Amino acid sequence: MPAPHPRTVALIDPLWIGHHPMYFTQFTESFLRCGARVIGLCPEPEAALTNLKPTFADSGNVTFAKLPTGKRSFFNGKFEGDPARTYARWRRAAETLADTEAATGFKADLVFFPYLDSYLRFLPFPQIPDIVLHRPWSGLYLRNHHHGEPDSFTKFLRMFAKGDALLKSRFCKGVGVLDERFIPAMERLTGQQITAYPDVTQDGLPESPFELSETIKRIASGRTIVGMIGLERRKGFLTMVRAAGIARREKAPLFFVCAGVYHRGEYSSDELHELDTLAKDIREGRVDNIHWDPAAGRIRSEEDFNSLFSTFDIAWAAYENFQGSSGTLSKAALFEKPSIATQGECIGLRVERYGMGATIREASAEEAFAAILRMAETSPRQPRYDEYRRDHSLERLDGILADLLEHSC
Numbered sequence: 001m002p003a004p005h006p007r008t009v010a011l012i013d014p015l016w017i018g019h020h021p022m023y024f025t026q027f028t029e030s031f032l033r034c035g036a037r038v039i040g041l042c043p044e045p046e047a048a049l050t051n052l053k054p055t056f057a058d059s060g061n062v063t064f065a066k067l068p069t070g071k072r073s074f075f076n077g078k079f080e081g082d083p084a085r086t087y088a089r090w091r092r093a094a095e096t097l098a099d100t101e102a103a104t105g106f107k108a109d110l111v112f113f114p115y116l117d118s119y120l121r122f123l124p125f126p127q128i129p130d131i132v133l134h135r136p137w138s139g140l141y142l143r144n145h146h147h148g149e150p151d152s153f154t155k156f157l158r159m160f161a162k163g164d165a166l167l168k169s170r171f172c173k174g175v176g177v178l179d180e181r182f183i184p185a186m187e188r189l190t191g192q193q194i195t196a197y198p199d200v201t202q203d204g205l206p207e208s209p210f211e212l213s214e215t216i217k218r219i220a221s222g223r224t225i226v227g228m229i230g231l232e233r234r235k236g237f238l239t240m241v242r243a244a245g246i247a248r249r250e251k252a253p254l255f256f257v258c259a260g261v262y263h264r265g266e267y268s269s270d271e272l273h274e275l276d277t278l279a280k281d282i283r284e285g286r287v288d289n290i291h292w293d294p295a296a297g298r299i300r301s302e303e304d305f306n307s308l309f310s311t312f313d314i315a316w317a318a319y320e321n322f323q324g325s326s327g328t329l330s331k332a333a334l335f336e337k338p339s340i341a342t343q344g345e346c347i348g349l350r351v352e353r354y355g356m357g358a359t360i361r362e363a364s365a366e367e368a369f370a371a372i373l374r375m376a377e378t379s380p381r382q383p384r385y386d387e388y389r390r391d392h393s394l395e396r397l398d399g400i401l402a403d404l405l406e407h408s409c
Contacts, residue, residue, distance in 0.1 A: 007035075007037070007409045008036065008038070008039060008108045009109070009110050009405070010038075010097050010108035010111045011024065011028055011031070011040045011112050011114065012093050012112070013041075013042050014043065014067055014089055014118055016043040016069065019327075021048070022202075022302075023140070024114055025048065025051040025052060026202075026397070027114050028048070029052065030394065030401050031401055032061060032062060034402045036405060037061040037062070039104065039106060041065055041066075041093065041100065043066065044066075045065055045066050048064045049062075065096065065099075066096075067096050086120065086123040086163065087128065090119060091132055093111075093133070109136070109409040110136050110137065110138065110405065111136070112404075113137070113140070114140050116140055117142055119166075120141075120166055120167075121163050122161055122163055124160055124162075124164065124165035124166055126165060126168040126170070126172075127169070128169075130170055130171055133171065136172075136173045137172060138172065138173045138174055138175060138176070138404055138408065140175075140177070140197055142177075142178060144164075144177050144182050144186060145179065145324065147182035147189075148181060148182055159189075167186075167189075174192050174195060175190075176194075177194060177196060178197055178199050179323065180196035181346060183195075195400060197400060198391060198400075199326070199330050199392050200330065200393065200397055201334060201392070203334055204303050205306055206301070206307055212304075213308050215291075216257055220255040221255075223254055223255040224253060224313045224314065224372075225257060225312050225314070226312065227256070227259065227308070227311070227312035227314070228240060228259070228260075228315075228328075229308065229309065230259075230260040230261065231259075231260055233267065234319055234320055234321060236342070236363070237262075238363075239320065239363050239364070239365050240318070240365075240368070241256070241275070241278060241290065243366075243369045243372065244256040244289055244290050245365070246369040247372075248287065248289050250369075252373060252376075254372060256290045257291045257292075258290065258292040259291070259296065260298060260299060261296070261297060261298050278290070279294050306331070306334075306335075310335050312335075313337065313376070314338055314340060314375055315328055315329075315331065315337045315338070315357075316328075316339075316340055317332070317339040317351070317357075319341070320342065322345065322347075323345045325350075326346075328347075329347060329351070330388075330392050333354075333356065333389050334389065336385045338356060338358070339351050339357035340358055340368060340371050340372060340375065341358075342361070343359040343361060343362070354385070354387060354388045355380055355384055356385065357380055357383075
């Protein structure tokens, strides 16, 4: 009896910014490990191929093709936001997939969207994918936090605009989320199985020491290192440097690392003045408990990122005006570093559930400083890093996708 042909998965993402390349690679590799053939449609297929590990990149079971970048909304300039753009993304995905299938001779048994949000907003009509795509599909839904809002007319309108009703499509084979808190509400609304996906991080360290890591350890000179990578406002960058200011006044033996890209456009004129003054004071030697280079670029590789993260004694995860999951906790569990997080949302609740650090009120530099000082003196009691690693592991992702393939194709 001849061996069955491998099932074919079309992986589709119209964006190639931020974490999108990482997720695209992660899902590609996982489906390949599950024995599937992958057709990957994304804005930068050459980069997608380069990102694959050599054992996968040389495989005949993966083909990448160019999908035009998703256009921004007419309404608010975001990538999601109006029905015309969302419908056009469905059409473009279906047409590009059909062209790629014709060129390769492979037909996708399942379509998977690593960022499903782009295909939902302002389009709450479950017939759309049935007509346009007409095959089983699934995906990872990231921004599902509107399900946690109290019932109101405003919530009713928001739910309509978010497009979640599209998940009632008869071809939808369930949806994944990173924030597990709203699964019951989503299942009641859609009638679909909603699965908590792991927030997987990549491990591995560079063959040669990352120069910045060595510099940080030398400058810290034995002080407790508190670190963050990526200086977006939502990550609490401003609060962290203010906590560092308190530590400086109190002469506390703490050293703060602010690494990665700094986004000036996210801050007010008064805040920019504060940050510009700090940067000048660091350059001229008046501030010696912070490493921060405003001109620094993105850390070039995941291995270097890991090298720097491994130097931290405490990981900063005190996000602001942010409800979702974060890979920072996965890194913290990987290197067994306690975290400081904001109370009440996904990150803070996980820190408390797994005993992985301390939580504070949002944007409170005073509470942050006090918590860091306590953490520097006393390690968390019985942190469950190993349990967090299991819950957010590649093995668990592979199991979820293998089950999806088994029941969808």
